[in-house]
Amino acid sequence: MSFNILTLCYLIGSLTFIIGLKMLSHPETARKGNLVAAFGMTIAIFGTIFLYRENGEGLHNYIWIFGGLIVGTAVGFFVAKKVQMTAMPEMVSLFNGMGGACAMLISIMEFKHIFSNAMAFPKDGPADFYIIYEHLSHLKMLIIVLGMVIGAVSFAGSMIAWGKLNGKVKDFSFPGQTYVNLVLLIGLISYIAFYIFKTPVLTTEFGFAATATDGTLGSTGIWKEQIYLFYGILALAVVYGVMFVLPIGGADMPVVISLLNSFTGMAAAFGGFLYGNQVMLTGGILVGAAGTLLTLLMCKAMNRSLKNVLLGSFGATAAKAGGTKEQGNYKEISLSDASTIMAYASKVMIVPGYGLAVAQAQHICHELEKLLEEKGVEVKYAIHPVAGRMPGHMNVLLAEADVSYDKLLEMEDANEEFKSTDVVLILGANDVVNPAAKNDPSSPIYGMPILEVETAKNVIVNKRSMKPGYAGIENDLFFAPKTSMLFGDAKAA
Numbered sequence: 001m002s003f004n005i006l007t008l009c010y011l012i013g014s015l016t017f018i019i020g021l022k023m024l025s026h027p028e029t030a031r032k033g034n035l036v037a038a039f040g041m042t043i044a045i046f047g048t049i050f051l052y053r054e055n056g057e058g059l060h061n062y063i064w065i066f067g068g069l070i071v072g073t074a075v076g077f078f079v080a081k082k083v084q085m086t087a088m089p090e091m092v093s094l095f096n097g098m099g100g101a102c103a104m105l106i107s108i109m110e111f112k113h114i115f116s117n118a119m120a121f122p123k124d125g126p127a128d129f130y131i132i133y134e135h136l137s138h139l140k141m142l143i144i145v146l147g148m149v150i151g152a153v154s155f156a157g158s159m160i161a162w163g164k165l166n167g168k169v170k171d172f173s174f175p176g177q178t179y180v181n182l183v184l185l186i187g188l189i190s191y192i193a194f195y196i197f198k199t200p201v202l203t204t205e206f207g208f209a210a211t212a213t214d215g216t217l218g219s220t221g222i223w224k225e226q227i228y229l230f231y232g233i234l235a236l237a238v239v240y241g242v243m244f245v246l247p248i249g250g251a252d253m254p255v256v257i258s259l260l261n262s263f264t265g266m267a268a269a270f271g272g273f274l275y276g277n278q279v280m281l282t283g284g285i286l287v288g289a290a291g292t293l294l295t296l297l298m299c300k301a302m303n304r305s306l307k308n309v310l311l312g313s314f315g316a317t318a319a320k321a322g323g324t325k326e327q328g329n330y331k332e333i334s335l336s337d338a339s340t341i342m343a344y345a346s347k348v349m350i351v352p353g354y355g356l357a358v359a360q361a362q363h364i365c366h367e368l369e370k371l372l373e374e375k376g377v378e379v380k381y382a383i384h385p386v387a388g389r390m391p392g393h394m395n396v397l398l399a400e401a402d403v404s405y406d407k408l409l410e411m412e413d414a415n416e417e418f419k420s421t422d423v424v425l426i427l428g429a430n431d432v433v434n435p436a437a438k439n440d441p442s443s444p445i446y447g448m449p450i451l452e453v454e455t456a457k458n459v460i461v462n463k464r465s466m467k468p469g470y471a472g473i474e475n476d477l478f479f480a481p482k483t484s485m486l487f488g489d490a491k492a493a
Contacts, residue, residue: 005047005051006047006048006051006052007278009043009044009046009047009048009051009279010044010047010277010278010279011278012040012043012044013040013041013043013044013047013279013282013283014040014278014279014282014283015040016036016037016039016040016041016043017037017040017041017279017282017283017286018282018286019033019036019037020033020034020035020036020037020038020040021033021037021286021290023036026405027395027396027399027405027408028405030399040279041279041283044279045069048277049062049065076095079091084360085357085360085393085396085397085400086354086357086358086360087166088393088396089165089253089254089257089388089393090161090162090165090166092257092261093158093161093162093165093257093260094158094159094162096154096158096257096260096261096264097154097155097156097157097158097159097162097260098155099154099264099267099268100150100151100152100153100154100155100158100260100263100264100267101151101155102151102268103147103148103150103151103154103264103267103268103270103271104147104148104151104152104155104234104267105151106147106151106271106274107144107145107147107148107151107270107271107274108148108234110144110274111144111148111230114144138196138197140274141195141196142192142196143270143273143274144274145192145195145196145230145233146192146267146270147267147270147271147274148233148234148237149188149192149233149234149237150263150264150266150267150270151263151264151267152234152237152238152241153237153238153240153241153244153260153263154241154260154263154264154267155238155241156237156238156239156240156241156242156245157241157242157244157245157256157260157263158257158260158264160241160242160245160246161245161253161256161257161260164245164253165253169246171246171247171248172246172247173246173247177243177247178247180243181240181243181244181247184236184239184240184243185240187236188233188236188237188240191232191233191236192233195229195230195233198229245260254298254386254391255295255298255299255306258291258294258295258298258391259291259292259295259306260291261287261291261294262287262288262289262290262291262292262294262295263288263291264287264288264291265283265284265285265286265287265288265289265290265291266284266288267284268280268283268284268287268288269281269283269284269285269288270284271284272284294391297385297391298385298386298391301384301385301386301411301448301449329479330466330478330479330483330485331481331483331484331485332484332485332486332487333460333484333485333486334486335486335493337484338460338484338486341422341423341458341460342372342377342423342425342460343372343375343377345372345377345422345423345458346377346378346422347377347378347379347380347417347420347421347422347423348372348377348378348379348380348421348422348423348424348425349379349380349381349382349409349414349417349418349421349423349424349425349453349456350365350368350369350379350380350381350382350424350425350427351381351382351384351387351424351425351426351427351429351432351433351451351453352365352381352383352387352394352397352398352427352428352429353387353388353394353426353427353428353429353430353432354387354388354393354428354429354430355427355428355429355430355462355463355464355490356394356397356427356428356429356490357388357393357394357397357428358428358490359428359489359490359491359492360491361427361489361490361491362397362398362400362401362403363401364490364491365398365401365403365427365490366398366401366402366403369403369407379407380407380408380409380414380417381394381398381403381407381408381409382409382411382414382417382418382424382451382453383395383408383409383410383411383414384411384429384432384433384450384451385410385411386432387429387432395408411449411450411451414451415451415452415455418451418452418453418455418456419455419456421456421457422456422457422458423456423457423458423459423460424453424456424458424459424460425460425462426453426459426460426461426462427462427490428462428463428490429451430463430475431445431448431473431475432450432451433450433451433453433475433477434450434473434475434476434477435450435452435454435476435477435480436473436474436475436476437449437450438450438452439476440476443473444473445473453477454477454480454482454483456482457482458482458484459477459480459482459483459484460483460484460486461477461478461483461484461485461486462486462487462488462490462493463485463486463487464487464488464489465487466478466485
């Protein structure tokens with residue numbers, strides 16, 4: 001009976017994950033979607049704790065289990081409450097790394113469980129004979145190793161990404177690093193293949209280790225060799241995870257975080273397959289699939305292939321590529337002049353960027369919107385797919401300030417609206433409005449779809465300074481005849 005109820009709990013959990021993910025696709029239902037998925041996860045967790053049975057026995061370590069739940073819930077709650085929206089990408093990266101670490105630890109514990117049983121019960125006779133309590137096949141060993149490797153790569157890579165986003169880890173590359181990483185990857189795959197086919201295969205549930213292909217699993221020497229080889233794979237996976245992310249430039253970090261998130265989902269799915277846990281399997285597949293699709297969509301929004309993102313070090317090298325072009329003079333505008341131009345406009349388009357997030361100016365921006373509308377000005381927002389430091393960053397910021405979702409225009413729609421716009425107000429955006437993406441084949445961002453703000457009658461750019469943006473390249477828009485620079489903090493201005 002308890003098994004049937006547990007299966008029902010897993011079914012509810014899986015369904016709520018799917019429903020919650022669907023609801024996350026729209027800002028108006030995203031909050032409810034989170035709660036729905038969290039409700040399903042809660043049912044699955046408590047169902048496992050109280051209803052799971054193996055050989056007729058349930059779980060025992062309730063103090064450790066609930067201690068971990070309480071500590072993890074408290075830490076997650078307070079960190080999420082304190083984090084600023086500007087730091088959200090690095091928090092996502094940190095939490096994703098923890099998910100990868102969990103998947104890695106699941107595989108390590110399952111490995112220890114299988115092989116400790118294989119040598120724990122000696123029989124009379126030769127030292128090589130031990131009772132085996134687990135089936136062991138090449139497929140099961142492959143799942144264990146892949147779960148550990150993908151989880152380790154996700155953990156190590158996410159920690160480097162977290163360090164890059166908060167400024168504690170700098171971009172690091174050296175000549176030939178791409179080839180070094182390729183050799184590391186090929187070596188890791190070869191190492192895994194060697195290990196899997198070297199592992200003795202057990203054919204009985206209750207029998208002797210002599211039923212293994214070489215009849216020697218139970219010997220201490222073989223057992224130690226298995227341990228050394230297994231943890232050697234773990235060490236190489238961690239090294240690869242670090243080397244994989246280190247050279248990738250800051251402008252590509254959102255893509256990398258999304259990709260690592262899909263890795264964590266894959267690792268979790270392997271854990272679910274390993275234990276026959278439907279809710280882990282479903283959740284892992286959803287995260288893995290969604291993360292992969294998001295990664296590809298972001299690459300499309302930047303007009304770059306995933307291979308180019310992973311090997312191109314965009315953002316780390318862009319500063320060297322940019323800044324060589326001779327620019328003209330920029331034109332500065334005062335606050336009073338900027339307010340006058342917008343007050344007498346028929347239509348104003350606001351382009352939010354990372355500078356808006358840093359200044360936490362989303363609420364003040366909404367106040368400006370209402371003031372302009374009181375004067376009869378039509379106000380809309382233009383949102384680039386990769387504005388900010390993660391997908392949906394600007395949407396969440398503006399939703400937090402109660403900006404109507406109907407006023408948020410996606411890039412294609414916004415580009416049509418710019419042609420009939422009197423004033424475009426750019427708040428801290430940089431690379432996503434850089435005309436070099438269309439006009440300069442030598443630019444590192446050439447080919448990236450942008451918000452074509454230059455087609456409007458007037459452009460006002462609010463920035464702290466003329467410092468290049470996240471990609472580290474100069475913005476041609478700032479020197480265009482239609483553009484006026486309004487310097488200062490976005491919230492104060």
